[in-house]
Amino acid sequence: MQDLEHRWPFRVAPRSSPAPVADRAPPGAVGEAVVSPGVGREVHFEPHSSIFLEGGAAAHVYQIARGCVMLSKLLPDGRRQVVEILGAGDVFGFSPESTYHCSAESLTATSCTSFARAALEHTPALMCRLSSHLHLQLCALHEHVTLLGRKSAMERVATFLMRCIPGRGGQDCPGPQHVDDGALVRLAMTRQEIADYLGLTIETVSRLLSKLKRRGLVSINKLDEITVRDVCLVCLMTGSHMTDGRLCESRGGLQPTRHPARARP
Amino acid sequence: MQDLEHRWPFRVAPRSSPAPVADRAPPGAVGEAVVSPGVGREVHFEPHSSIFLEGGAAAHVYQIARGCVMLSKLLPDGRRQVVEILGAGDVFGFSPESTYHCSAESLTATSCTSFARAALEHTPALMCRLSSHLHLQLCALHEHVTLLGRKSAMERVATFLMRCIPGRGGQDCPGPQHVDDGALVRLAMTRQEIADYLGLTIETVSRLLSKLKRRGLVSINKLDEITVRDVCLVCLMTGSHMTDGRLCESRGGLQPTRHPARARP
DNA sequence: CGCGTTCTTGAACTTTCTCAACGCCAGTGG
DNA sequence: CCACTGGCGTTGAGAAAGTTCAAGAACGCG
Secondary structure: OOOOOOOOOOOEEEOOOOOOOOOOOOOOOOOOOOOOOOOOEEEEEOOOOEEEOOOOEOOEEEEEEEOOEEEEEEOOOOOEEEEEEEOOOOEEOOOOOOEOOOEEEEOOOEEEEEEEHHHHHOOHHHHHHHHOOHHHHHHHHHHHHHHHHHOOHHHHHHHHHHHOOOOOOOOOOOOOOOOOOOEEEEOOOOHHHHHHHHOOOHHHHHHHHHHHHHOOOEEEOOOOEEEEOOHHHHHHOOOOOOOOOOOOOOOOOOOOOOOOOOOOO | OOOOOOOOOOOEEEOOOOOOOOOOOOOOOOOOOOOOOOOOEEEEEOOOOEEEOOOOEOOEEEEEEEOOEEEEEEOOOOOEEEEEEEOOOOEEOOOOOOEOOOEEEEOOOEEEEEEEHHHHHOOHHHHHHHHOOHHHHHHHHHHHHHHHHHOOHHHHHHHHHHHOOOOOOOOOOOOOOOOOOOEEEEOOOOHHHHHHHHOOOHHHHHHHHHHHHHOOOEEEOOOOEEEEOOHHHHHHOOOOOOOOOOOOOOOOOOOOOOOOOOOOO
16 A cells, blocks of 8 residues: 555655755655544644543544654553654544553644544444554554564664655665755654653663764754764664665565574674 | 453463363453455464465455464564464454565464455455454554563563463453462463563573572463462562552653653662 | 473673763743 | 753763573473
């Protein structure tokens, strides 16, 4: 259907044309036709405002028309995990219980269509249309589970940066388009949120960004605005590609034994 | 609707009645009515057989009628992550691309209803019925992301054991039913698979199971058969409960700053 | 019984976390 | 205008958790 990656299009502009900082229309067909057939209601959220809290009554289901939403969970001792980051077209607020199992917070200015849970249960057609988006999210979540379970800290940060650059890093990545393969990334997240997303501490995220800066791979313009100077090079650090040039070759079968948990040095 | 946990009911028997090692009907309504309206075909898999491989042509979507399935992904250097473990009622094989983005393997003897992808696309009603299961899986995946991102190795192992005991550890856990609060767990997974599921190494899993054994919390009968001697005590080690007695109290709001990444000693 | 596979255990080493100090920046109020 | 303050972010030193490597034990199967 369409690309799995870059489903939360942070405001990003190609390096060569630094102009359009305003929100762009999401790439791909993901954000298509968010029709609201009577039951749906348009709701808007400022950047970094709470949409609902973990444990609150699960009254509504939301579909994002524009913007970015972050879902997170807390452990009772205060450890937080950002569980999913969503963009246009994505659906959240489904809960098998009567309460939300995670909190939702907008990252950028966000518009959603909200559906009352009760109404939804009486409109199977609508329910289905919303559900049909979920397997995209499931797929992205699988990718993220792999990041959390098996990638080193640097690979996580590199992967994170690549996810902020639409159109690059996926299977159909066109490779560098200009001699200067750079991209401007607006993060819209604090270091703490990035850390909670990547399963790291804030210090580690900070240190690794500094290391990337020292190596000349990125430059940090404004804390939440990073220029990735060589997209391809950062992409090679994600752990998702063969480091010796070849891209993923087809695998002969499962390799059940001896898996190094982290990349070898 | 129903419980999130124990959605992959490994063969488990209460400690007091050690008899029924044979597969039990799944608890809850998850495994309801797996009707196959013409398009669906019944397929069976031996324990530990491959259902499809990551990168293979995504020809079918499956719904589990009975048994357990493990989804996994490989990084190009051979690191593996078990991404999801599924039980009766769960759906897998959806892919936004033309190829599968993960591999599927049966853990126990498994029966599935398989639907040709092409047929599915012409039967929106069926598609919807399958999709409607996905938000349950999404929810379980959020839980697992939290485990991978924020839990210590011991908390992961404890959580894993609790997930193998149906009816316990969830929000509606009845607590100990007998004076002797034990449970028999059939793992159906090798140590390597458990490690790949929990984002650890095989050595760490082995070490921590030994530590639990030394502390008298579990006993290991047959490598893949473990008796959890005190379910409640193991549950307190999962990191999902307040360790000082009280269960989760309602939280006042988001706590965006200072999150210890691991539990304090 | 012997062999291959899987699991366990130990010791050394890495990575990442923890704790603490410091820097930067924006907003505030004298 | 400038010092003060609070919130983030960065950096360093030391500690801890988990990994790696290697050897030995246990299991299962012919």
